[in-house]
Amino acid sequence: MERNRPELDREVPVLLVKVGHYPQSHSAVGAVRTFGRVGVPVYAMVEDRLTPTAVSRYLTGAFIRPSTGRESPEQLVAGMMALGREIGRPTVAVSTDDESAVLLAEHAGELSKHFLLPPVPAGLPRRLANKGELHSICRSAGTPTPRSCAPADRAALIAAARRWGYPVVLKNLEPFTRLSRPVVGHTTVVQDEAELLAACALADCDGEAGPSVLAQEYLPGEQAEDWFTHLCCGPGGEPRTLFTGLKLRSWPPEQGVTTRARALPNPELAALTADLCRSIGYSGVADLDWRLDLRDGRYKLVDFNPRTGAQFRLFETEDGVDVLRALHLSLTGRPVPQGAQLSRSFAVGQLDLMSTAVTAWRERRPPRDLRPRRGTERAWLCRDDLGPAVAEAARFGGRVLLHAVSSVAGRRSDRR
Structure with missing residues (x-):
């Protein structure tokens, strides 16, 4: 027996919001498809017109809005307000990264003139996206979580790793900083102290602010x-x-x-x-x-x-x-x-x-x-939507080729 599927309001479009450079985002492609297939107009902020998201047949409109995450909140909000005026009707804003989630929550008062937003407490997304704050939230709520710490300096980071024993998990600590001053490229498992020091470049681990990194207890994969x-x-x-x-x-x-x-x-x-x-x-x-x-x-x-x-x-x-x-x-x-x-x-x-x-x-x-x-x-x-796969294959192949050329050039340079 076929169930009755809910009808979404097709008069209310969607805008996919992003902060930072990641053109090969399959979550954004999935969002375009999930709304487009049921007839809801969907717009997206993209880096260029040839990203996988931009070429989806279900996308109503692409806004070329490249960003780095280093922009001021005022700049980012002003850009969104301009998009709201251009769309011209109340629009559901969907965050596709931690930074955009923080932006939407902390500036909801202004952005709600054009966008429909969930009533999340203004400071909560930033706290949840901050790995150190999340650990504190879990402890207060009684939610189990691995042992974690946000070290004040490189010495504290090393001390935590020695206390727990290796391997240790490293994560960039907070939104925006992970884009402007990343310590690691992604969640990273380090096997010993040498890898720990190599993963955290000294330039990122020194200074008055300390390293913007979370050290977390490693839970063995086999267990x-x-x-x-x-x-x-x-x-x-x-x-x-x-x-x-x-x-x-x-x-x-x-x-x-x-x-x-x-x-x-x-x-x-x-x-x-x-x-x-x-x-x-x-x-x-x-x-x-x-x-x-x-x-x-x-x-x-x-x-x-x-x-x-x-x-x-x-x-x-x-x-x-x-x-x-x-x-x-x-x-x-x-x-x-x-x-x-x-x-x-x-x-x-x-x-x-x-x-x-x-x-x-x-x-x-x-x-x-x-x-x-x-x-x-x-x-x-x-x-029903082949364009994103073709665009992704082209971009992925290009990255592989560039990496191969760079590796060959590096080997030749080492021989000289």
Whole structure:
């Protein structure tokens, strides 16, 4: 029996908001498709007209707005206000990164003249996106989390690593700073003190402000599982829809973005997530990363991303609702159906192939699970919207070629 799918208000468009340079974003492509397929006009801020997002057949309009994250808040808000005037009607604003989530929350008073925004407490997204603040929030809320510290200087960082023992996880500490003054390129697992010092360049770890980095206890991969929850909360942190899933692979392996995942119901994890969001009053879309520590059987929160998650299209209910459609329904005053989540998988093309190959090489075994199963949501390739996959292939191939040329040039220089 086919269920009645909710009708989104097609008179209310969507703007995908971003801060920083990341043209190969499959979360933005997924957002364009999720709204475009149900007839909601969707606009996006992009770096240029040939990004995968910009060439999607479902995109209503692309605004060329390159940014670095070093701009002042006043500049960023002024740019958004100009886009609101250009669209010309109330628009749901969707954040696609931590910085845009912080911007929308902290300047909601001004931006609400043009945009529909969830009533999240103004300072909460910045605190959640700050890895050190998140640790404090978890402790206050009674939510399990790995041991973490935001060291005041390089000596404190080394001391924390020695106290816990290696490996240790390093993460950029806070939004905006991770773009303007990153300590590490991404979540990084260091195996010993030499790697710790190499990962944190001395220029970034010295100075009066100290290193903008979080050191976190490492939970061994062979004794842990990676889970995540994606949800949309209404006022007061009450979930409108909530999904749980298991991460199978990532790039780089064990410390990067999800490349293969599966949607799996997990009532215990769903309850943990809902309790946390209610306790802090979070409102809007969020993506939470959890690690199940098999040594003590507890789910431990490692990241709270107060915005759209990269793999959000893994999750959909039998009513056709995902977290972004739930947000649009909620902000336009429409009910959000409470259907069960579908059993689906998610794969990120070439990155998953790379992850599979590297893992197989490390474990000295043939690659496996290379072909996505039936019912797999692909980040890039889909029959009804081929443009983003072509654009991504061209950009990815160009990056590989440049890296190869640079490596060859470096070897020749070393021989001289």
